[in-house]
């Protein structure tokens with residue numbers, strides 16, 4: 001197999017074509033604006049992120065916003081409220097003396113998983129809440145928006161500067177929920193025989209996928225976040241790893257590739273699958289990626305634009321780790337580790353690393369060497385999930401602008417496939 005050898009240098013900014021990559025070159029991008037004061041810059045950043053949440057909710061009716069189509073997916077209304085609660089709980093409640101919460105019950109209703117904050121409504125029952133209605137959540141958001149902006153302007157620069165890490169965490173947290181709003185409503189719409197479109201004009205991003213392989217020679221490389229710009233705690237500490245020799249596919253696995261796997265009986269061949277994976281595939285009657293529907297006109301797939309014909313050249317999407325692993329075995333290849341992925345991405349060797357599909361790696365979601373979650377309540381953000389999940393790298397078509405990093409570690413359980421998840425292959429052959 002042919003492939004160019006490359007000698008990756010650590011800490012090279014990725015400059016992939018996808019829009020998400022552009023943000024990676026700018027540290028704390030959401031805090032850069034034309035305002036001359038810190039309060040002004042924080043206000044601009046805050047309102048930009050808050051308005052993007054509402055922009056994503058805008059096409060949805062109050063009925064759409066209430067649906068919870070499975071326990072892992074939350075209603076749009078809940079996402080809008082929970083992200084608001086985050087500001088109320090961690091910024092206003094902690095740092096704005098005299099702030100009175102919008103409603104005394106909302107801390108219970110809209111806390112997600114923060115045990116240190118107190119009891120909370122059951123995750124699987126978020127879709128049971130007809131009240132408060134979508135309009136009340138809009139009022140809640142406006143109340144908190146006004147209080148946060150007032151807080152920014154009433155607070156000294158010295159105190160605000162000390163709160164920037166918390167504010168950035170709030171912005172990035174809300175951006176994560178913006179992606180979930182799309183993944184969750186797509187799951188709900190995909191259960192609907194009418195196949196409603198989130199946006200009839202929606203188009204999938206065009207892949208830039210190159211072909212062939214890039215060769216990573218054996219060497220020691222630094223991975224993990226370095227520098228002072230925003231990052232989640234799970235991206236640190238940066239540390240050195242031995243990777244290679246290995247070849248990574250420059251492009252993502254496509255729907256055409258996946259159809260070949262299906263046509264070869266991939267979903268029915270137990271020897272290709274992990275035991276838990278085959279149990280999931282048979283138990284859930286998987287015969288294709290998530291949201292694919294067999295019609296008289298052939299396979300179609302439910303997208304944010306509604307039901308569309310399969311695009312053979314597009315990256316396969318909505319596959320679980322189990323499916324990705326089986327496909328890799330069928331191909332005679334492997335899934336890369338997250339370390340291999342990051343080293344190759346830093347060297348700009350991967351096409352469509354960002355902005356298309358999250359890419360499964362075979363790396364367990366574990367702490368980097370020496371990692372400890374912080375002792376405050378936000379220490380619950382990432383650290384307590386570091387077991388039984390797999391790392392995904394890159395970003396997806398639903399990831400907000402300026403929310404991607406080469407060191408970003410996403411994570412899901414191996415059976416999950418409602419996220420925008422795909423894969424690229426690794427080859428350890430000669």
Ligand SMILES: [Fe+2]
Pocket residue numbers: 082112173177
């Ligand atoms: Fe959250």
